[in-house]
Amino acid sequence: MKHSALQIFRQAWSSHRKWPRTWSSPEPKPAYDVVIVGGGGHGLATAFYLASEHGIRNVAVLEKGWIGGGNTGRNTTIVRSNYLLDGNEPFYEWSLKLWEGLEQSLNYNVMMSQRGVINLFHSDSQRDGFIRRGNAMLMHGADAKLMDRDELEKVLPYLDFDNARFPVLGGLCQPRGGTARHDAVAWGFARAADQLGVDIIQNCEVTGMRIKDGAIDGLDTTRGFIGAGKVGLAVAGNSSRLASMAGLRLPLESHVLQAFVSESIKPLVDTVVTFGAGHFYVSQSDKGGLVFGGDLDGYNSYAQRGNLPTAEHIMESGMAMMPCLGRVRVVRHWGGVMDMTMDGSPIIGLTPVTGLYLNGGWCYGGFKATPGSGWVFAYTLARGEPHRLNAAYRLDRFSAGRIIDEKGVGPQPNLH
């Protein structure tokens, strides 16, 4: 069934009793051409593009819990393509282009809101860095705008311009950046993939991999063995766990990242703003809550919860940027497990095991990548080789030194 205004009218007429299920939940078949492990945004998007772009429809997505329950449903929903390096920017810009037409291609409202992303800078050297990045974005065909203090005062009047420890000198804005509704992204991809014949199987945890003569044969799951011609891993924070089932050790560490939401307040923040002199980024949801976060907790963990010191630092940074937040109350905070790579960039491509493909290492920036990642991963799975856009994200780049280190902090995952 297609969503449309007429449809809403029709359904209302029958007291909303006839809405179909957004996605069906079939019993797993004995085998599939392609099995995607991980029902987050990336896994579901991959399945959707496999079916829609490559005509591969005998596909299952296996999710150990409920779809979207991993980082997809935990993130601060910022979507942007303001990257510097050659390996990154074309990929993220393609992803942003897909976002821009996503609601039409999925026929589902993902609440994509291009409200602009502004990164503040507070020193000359930060300004230089942003000019470099902004120029690179423009050269790549993305949009970027350097804003000086006067312009910022007009759009972000609540910033502490004069009194801050690190005065605001300006910002780099990507007007096409913004936010999207994270859950809806998972649901929209699931619905669209389901309509094309993909099986979405929840409560199905992969517990082992069967490999024959160096090639993947199938997966052991909590719902039995499922044969697979090809397997694509899209399990974010659990990448190293899954890879170890295939005997692989990945160049990444799992870390906790927290996010926070405040009580609903009147409209205050109508863009996404990030602080440059501490770790803090914030946007406001349609419900009125400020959605914000900061840095990793810093230690390796698979636990989906964080601790107080990082929360404190985030509140401090928030108040340094916006002193008006002092009396705003924080309702809830939670954590997600981040697959942090050695250079802060993702890994999408082949593995040493034939037929086993990896999509991971998203660090804390993988939500924006969701459509792009699914698109290139589907291509890679379908063709058995990477697309031009993910060619730089190969797994063996670390040993060759082909690192894509946006922050330039070196091979220390918790600093990216």
Place this chain on the structure above:
Amino acid sequence: MAALTAARSGARVIVADEQSEFGGGLLGTGIEVGGMVARKWVQKMVEALAKWPEVMMLSRSTVTGYHDHNFLVINERRTHHLSNPASLMSRERMWRVRAKQVVLATGAIERPLVFTDNDRPGVMLASAVSVYMKRYAAVPGRSLVVFTNNDSAYRVVHDAIDAGVVVKGVVDLRDDGVSAAADAARCAGVPVYLGHAVTAVKSNFRGVKRINIGRLSADGRSVVAHKGAIECDVLAMSGGWNPTVHLHAQSGGRPVFDETNACFFPGVSVQAERSTGACAGEFDLSLCLVRAVEAASEALRQVGIDPVTVDTPGTAQHSEAPLRALWSIPGDPVMPRGKKFVDYQNDTTEADIRLAAREGYRSIEHVKRYTALGFGTDQGKLGNVNGMAILADALGQSPGAIGTTTYRPNYTPVTFGAIAGRAVGEVLFDPIRRTPMHEWHVEKGAAFEDVGQWKRPWYYPLPGEDREKAVSRECLATRQSVGILDASTLGKIEITGRDAAELLDRIYTNAWKSLSVGRCRYGLMLGEDGMVMDDGVTSRLSEHRYLMTTTTGGAAHVLNWLERWLQTEWPELEVFLTSVTDRWSVTSIAGPKSRELLESLSEGIDLSPETLPFMSFCEGHVAGIAARVFRISFSGEVAYEINVSADQGLSLWRTVMEAGKPFGITPYGTDAMHVLRAEKGYVIVGQDTDGSVTPIDLGMDWIVSKKKDFIGKRSLSRADTARANRKQLVGLKTENSTVVLPEGAQLVNGFSSSRPVPMVGHVTSSYFSATLGYSIALALIKGGRARLGGTVYAPLLDGQLIKATITEPVFYDSDNVRQRD
């Protein structure tokens, strides 16, 4: 009782309660405890506890978070209730408690009933009605109807009668097993409608006016007969009680569904924690008190304290008939109108949850996210369990199978201000570091730049000068006579111990064992990936004592880096590290006249180039102050860095300024320093490098030892790191020599209006050089070394294209004659 038990047994105790006074649920009841009214008994307990010096009583204090390792966060509200708080009193306080044992006695929260029109003003929780009347002596209305599925709500009948409120009736969902409570109500003259439900609520702008009631079918799924209407202005409802298992769940426990009480009980404890009382599902007061003593005793034993025996006071025993869990109450059979609200904050209705289930949102987490159930500031304290049970019903499962959503901090919302505490504002968010000479710079009107936490003089504008003019003047003065720079902020690490040289050898790319005492050497350090991480000059003070300098911004990171290697990888090395950045002030003088100037001030120091050549140091007195004088140069001129103890820094600086007058001594800031070093092609780590640059890329092969091992060495030979066409450091001269390229400009090979355009490099540093009379820039360009003399273009934001020629990165005195002089 638990606190008293612990206190009497000799434990240190914190009692935290979110309310303004202690007593919890007892405050709103008329129950007797120990032969007195509950409120009196509470008062006596509080007094008894307050006598113990090791007991801390925190009221208005909510435990908002229960973290790993029994770490609890308590949010105390200190001034909210004061009409006129002292001006310096903090509004809130965050207590961070690492508890050995925790007893949770967080009670239970009453549950609404889900029936038609249950959101009308005047529909209240039964316990809330009681609290108004019993605790605050306020009546919420004049005529009351009670709607319940359990015995506890019958208390409000008697409370209301005591308060002079007319009780029009009790509508009880339960049919059989007429309980003692119902009898008592009837005795008081209140009609009780068993097996009935409220089917509609009529209200006007003042609130509830009338309710309709009807007789339920045996399975409770429909209303079989309309019974009539009752006029009232308050409807007190009770759907049973939810134990407050939040903190237990935050600590890692998983609540389990109890079918009899139709609510979640705490599960198995994961941390040193136990629940007692209503939050553990014990709803009988006298038993609560007994269990509390037991819980405390058990906790005490765990930490090796023998619990004393504490007697619990008697209370009236009463047995309650079981409740009837009817999660969604049918409405009027003829005219089913109105909505049944589940989440009062987000207007989530019963129908919304059923619709979600129909649409395939079946995990409770999906339902929550699809309907906003539990997304309000109460985080579902009122509505969640009802919502879960309705979903269970829609899916034909039991609420236990559905499970709860995750309980997370904060238990109740906490302000940013409380969490940030005092680390706010200009001064306390992040410490400001100032050099000993700061005062002088301020006097002279310096413009400051933030470098990490430091405030550094950026340039010193004279009246009428802008930044460009000031910087040009400062540069020229230094090249022509003598300039003075406050270099105190550079990181300084003293490295001592038998293996100090060995450590340097492993950390830096060049060799250190050959450095003799009294000499200095420039070093580069790389990350494990072979990329330049920091640089600086290190001097050998004595046999086993070195002074390392780092970049201003990199000081803390470098110290951590060295410690990390020493502690985790090379514990066999005997090396000790001390940060001495703040211990020394550094006055740097540079320029052709610097030697003459320093000679006029120093005692016991031979400054002749033979005794104190470039890259060496000596000790002596300058202006009568004990000093170390390093002959190091970052400007390309003869230069001396005079280190004196920090407290003497300002005095030395003033003396040097005074003595320098005849030479026209000119203070210069970081901006001029940047220009001077760029003229010489010296890189600044972090400006000309970005974590992707090797020493080879910088043309600094000469500093990379081929013989010994060092951190990052192996990475340098990786395929991509050893590739020929990497981005390399070069100089740029613009075609129009007055045009200064913007730092951060991207470089392309030619004009193109299509996108993307391949970028060949970018500008890292760019200035107008007053000394040379033209603009200069440093850039990283792909295969740049092979393109010397070639042309690149910098497209600007406004569409302009600047043409530039690729040159050697050294623009001035390429033979280094001046600094060695």
